[in-house]
Amino acid sequence: MTRLIIPLLMVLLNGWGVTAEAKLTIDITGGVEGAQPIAVVPFGNTGTVDMAAIIAADLARTGRFQPLARSDMVKTPHTEQEIDFPGWQLLSTTSLVVGRILPGAAGSYQVEFGLFDVFSGKKLLSRTQPSSARGLRLTAHRIADEIYHALTGERGVFAGRIAYITSRGRGAKERVMLRVAEADGHNPQTIVDSADPLMSPAWSPDGRRLAYVSFEGRQASIYVQDLASGRRQRVASHQGINGSPAFSPDGSRLAVTLSKDGNPEIYVISVDGGQMTRITNHPAIDTEPAWSPDGRTLVFTSDRGGQPQIYRTSASGGAAQRVTFEGDYNAAANFSPDGRTLVLVTRVGKQFRIATVSAANGGGRRFLSGGPLDESPSFAPNGSMVVYGSQNGGRGVLVVTPIAGGASQRLTQDGEAREPSWSPVPR
Amino acid sequence: MKRISLATVLTLTSVLVLTGCSSTPKEEDGALSADELDAMSDGGGGRYGGGGGGRYDGGGVTTSGLSDDGSLSGSNQYDAGGDGSYGGGGGNGGSQDFAELNNPSSAVYQKIVYFDYDASTIEPQYADLLRAHIGFLRQKPGARVMLQGHTDERGTRSYNLALGDRRTDAVRGFLLAEGVPAGQITTLSYGEERPADAGHDERAWSLNRRVELVY
Structure with missing residues (x-):
């Protein structure tokens, strides 16, 4: 295993956007x-x-x-x-x-x-x-x-950006921030700053908007924020859970999790919050919806079989089929851009690890990380890499790992970093 | 250990069987026992003290625009709770006296129910605590309680949000079954986002799997 530590002189040379919080170490591990x-x-x-x-x-x-x-x-x-x-x-x-x-x-x-x-x-x-x-x-x-x-011959993705959640401080002094950085972790900018938890940032397909969950005012709500102006619209704010937003590939709808009807179910809502279609109807937990690239299928996490597994259903609703069978905990699946692979969180023993499986039948599980507390995986827009949240020394860090194997890269900042999401298209 | 009758256990079991989770793994090394957990929760919203939940209010939110070259442009201020949300201090009304919530010798001073890993079953030792709150809420129709559900950090964040929701539902179901009007209760799951203990071990995790009763 080679281990290169690259102290980034660019940060020092970079005459703008240099703040204490822009300090960043890129730590490449793996062969x-x-x-x-x-x-x-x-x-x-x-x-x-x-x-x-x-x-x-x-x-x-x-x-x-x-x-x-x-x-x-x-x-x-x-x-x-x-x-x-x-x-x-x-x-x-x-x-x-x-x-x-x-x-x-x-x-x-x-x-x-x-x-x-x-x-x-x-x-x-x-x-x-x-x-x-x-x-x-x-x-x-x-x-x-x-x-x-x-x-x-593949499209590059480094002109894209990564959105993620970071937090600092504890208790009454805690600040939770939604940040957007360059794809190499540089120049992180805070686009939402809150005293309450923020969760689940998700890009619109055009890369101009972000959906996320905010707990401000002791109420979980889903917002859609315009990146350039910072203006936002509240699109779901029902009693109970308002979570896990995911833009449809055409950008017109969001798949979300709501528990307004008694327990967590998947709904598809229009981006302005006007229309709503219920997708699942089961007394178990249904959450973490993700769209197939063609917009026809949703996968989601459900414990209807006793433990969390990935299920698939039509994006217009209907019966669900179980996708994953290997392991007793599979959750938070996301499609690869070609629609053939799912990246997800899977538990092996006590370790929560990132793995890929076939989107068709859940087979061919391949581990991308070793755990123990890895989560929130998603593909880079060209499918060549996966970004996920991990822990290093008790602190939340972001990791970028190539699908082909080889060097993983850890993005470490001051404070915790979690729930990374790679912007869909380079600017 | 508090003593409860067999009848109580049966009542609890019947209430909880609908919402309970199937698996209840044995306690792991380092996890705190129920008595230890109770001893550590010193009322008033646990370790945060005083009034419960108060620390969460009034933060406000700032959003900023971001240009293509990565520079920030302009910002917008939002007041927390100012846009018609549930909860948000919606309030313990009237002229009723809520001082006993903060009195360490009162039965309603303890406000935290702890849970086993991946479970939403209310353990029998919390019957007395919950019944004290049930009595309090029934005596004071102006009192409002928010049940805030929490999990440990293991597993995915959105699944944990759902698990926290299941825990608040379990407590809510018990309160409703024993006569608290639904209008006095709201629920909010924070999932793993608000740990009571920031550690990454069994001890911290056992402190974090909880429902807080926030008045």
């Missing part, structure tokens, strides 16, 4: 065998942001790339003309990224980069991207996404 070697050379004229470091870290996080350490780089070319391909071949690097940041109009920048195959010398990708000073980190994530796409 990187089989990962493709790539060299991301520090960009020329680097101003306030070390873009190459951001790109290299993004690529490493997928588990499919192993960036060359800077100390092993003999030369630091910034343009195609400066590249000595035979020299890079000696370092067993298959791909090479070079670039530079050029000044643009009115304090903006032009970011020029190229991706090369080291053995053929062939240019695989090159582009010049305009960027504001503030947008340089986002531009770096976009470049990482382009490189990832060029080398794997």
Whole structure:
């Protein structure tokens, strides 16, 4: 097992958004065998942001790339003309990224980069991207996404964001916050700050709104908040549980859990809260609904068989079929973007672990984590990684782990972090 | 250990069988016994003291806008409870005297019922505590109680929200069965979001599996 601790100098170099709470350690654990070697050379004229470091870290996080350490780089070319391909071949690097940041109009920048195959010398990708000073980190994530796409054929997801819940303090001094950070955990911003619990953040398919549960005023309610304006609408506030919101793939409806009729049941409501369809009708607990990508099916957690298991039903209601049979506790399932796989929480002995199973029959259980208190798993929008909540040293942390195996990444902040959710589309 | 009659146990069992959970695993190492739990809950909303639930009120909520480049823009203030919610201090009304709720020698001073792991069965030793509150609520029609349900941290958060709801339902069912008018009772499950003890061991978990009676 290799263990790389990357102290992120970018935070210090990053001239904006630097606060005590932006302190972040990225801790990569697990093997990187089989990962493709790539060299991301520090960009020329680097101003306030070390873009190459951001790109290299993004690529490493997928588990499919192993960036060359800077100390092993003999030369630091910034343009195609400066590249000595035979020299890079000696370092067993298959791909090479070079670039530079050029000044643009009115304090903006032009970011020029190229991706090369080291053995053929062939240019695989090159582009010049305009960027504001503030947008340089986002531009770096976009470049990482382009490189990832060029080398794997899959869409990159690092220009997306992660929403999560964090809390600090105890008792009367407790603050609970809904935060949105870049996909690498940087630049966390608080978009809801409350003295009462917040739960279950869920992105709209267009990435512009977040649904969540708030307990303000001693009442659980589901809100939908517009990300850009911070304005929000209360869409469910009945007696009892108002929980587990999940946007339909077309963004028009929410699947939710309500106990207004006596015990927790799944309902589908319109996003403005106007219409309501009851999906389940069973005296057991039914909760944690999740939509299939085609919007036709809902899976949910129910203990109607005596212990929590995953069930499936039509998104318009009707009979439910049990999906999971392996293990005595399966809960909080979410679909992969292709609809074929579920990621869920499963209990093995006393350990709550993250696993994937077949969405069709619940079989083929594969563990992604070792527990003991792992929860809230969901897929990155390209299906290549899963993000979940875990505990480290008694503290809630977020973990990103590649489906292909390899390096897991832990995002640690001040205070507790939990219930991560990856935004559906890159900005 | 408080003594209760066989008839009491039977009554409780019949009330609870509908809501009870099937599995009641044996106590784990380090978990507190029922007597230890009761000794630690010093009334008034347990460890938080005084008045129960008061600490949860009046927080308010701030939301902020977030632009594409990751900077915040503008904020909106919301007052907690100011938008027509249930509970929210909806209030113990009239001129009735509620001082005994905060009197350590009163039978209604204790306000916490603890539960076994993954269970919503009310254990027999809580019959006296609940009956004291039943008497109190029946004598004082102006009194309102909110049953706040909690779980330990094991298992998923939304499932725990449902389990906390099942626990408040169990207590509510007992109160209703013994004559408390439904209008005096509200319920709210916090799931695992409001642990009484922030630890991650059996001892903390046994303190966290509870229903608090909040007036």
